[in-house]
Amino acid sequence: MRAAYASKFDADDPLAALVVGDRPEPAHPDPDWVTVQVRASSLNHHDIWTLRGVGLPADRLPMILGCDAAGVDPDGNEVVVYPVIPDPGDPRGMSLLSENHPGTLAERVAVPRANLVPKPAGMSFVEAACLPTAWLTAYRMLTTRGRVDEGEAVLVQGAGGGVATAAVVLAVALGKRVYATSRDAGKRDRIAALGATALSPGARLPERVDVVVETVGAATFDHSLKSAAPGARIVVSGATAGYEPSVNLRRVFAMQLEILGSTMGTPAELAGLLDLCARREIRPVIDETLPFSGVPEAFARLLSGNVFGKVVLDHAG
Structure with missing residues (x-):
């Protein structure tokens, strides 16, 4: 074959x-x-x-x-x-x-x-x-790990890549206010067309968010911490720009932040993603x-x- x-x-x-x-x-x-x-x-x-x-x-x-x-x-x-x-x-x-x-x-x-x-x-x-890899990873980050149903606002770092772009589409479909960063102006235009507020990396957000989707790593992690609301979940599934960020632990405990690792998902979560895409007419x-x-x-x-x-x-x- x-x-x-x-x-x-x-x-x-x-x-x-x-x-x-x-x-x-x-x-x-x-x-x-x-x-x-x-x-x-x-x-x-x-x-x-x-x-x-x-x-x-x-x-x-x-x-x-x-x-x-x-x-x-x-x-x-x-x-x-x-x-x-x-x-x-x-x-x-x-x-x-x-x-x-x-x-x-x-x-x-x-x-x-x-x-x-x-x-x-x-x-x-x-x-x-x-859907089975990048989209499933994004779905698990938002739902199982990020508990996005408990929040209203989401930040996606480095949108344009497979996982981050999927996270934008899914979070918008779930009715959340979505902010997404990208270094590329053309990609920011495309992110905005998906329903998110597109920002340059490190830009100040209009509000602190309940869930951060972090796939970039060291280059954006400080911004993720500063953008997180009290009790927010920062969900990490990649580190394309460095895997040893400097972490302000005082902010972590004072804001009661959760930093959560996440990879892939389960067959049941893939079935849940497919069901969500079918019901909401979401297309990758x-x-x-x-x-x-x-x-x-x-x-x-x-x-x-x-x-x-x-x-x-x-x-x-």
């Missing part, structure tokens, strides 16, 4: 490690695994890190890339693939598709049957393929959709850093 995979590692030129070609059919390591016919998949920065050699040992090469997919199961059901696989042999107790098991950038992918979540009838495969922000033959162009687009939303592969092309 055709697939996009890492053939080697190249820290300086990750695209040089990318190959599109034939790979063996998916194997089933356990009887409860099934094969899904992939109709659409989407890219994540995790795929770029893999090509650079981060998090994947060389003895697992070649490795099919990709965490996100939507497709059809053996019974003909339209499904979204939950990408977290229980893995007792991994120190974390789990792994993502494309780490210990082949990923979703292929014609077919094997996963445990329990990892299949029904796709809403009104949502396309291309739209559904955007898509930067570009390319046919599977455009895999190299899709990776180059993601690597450019100029994306706004998800880069998606339509496997029909």
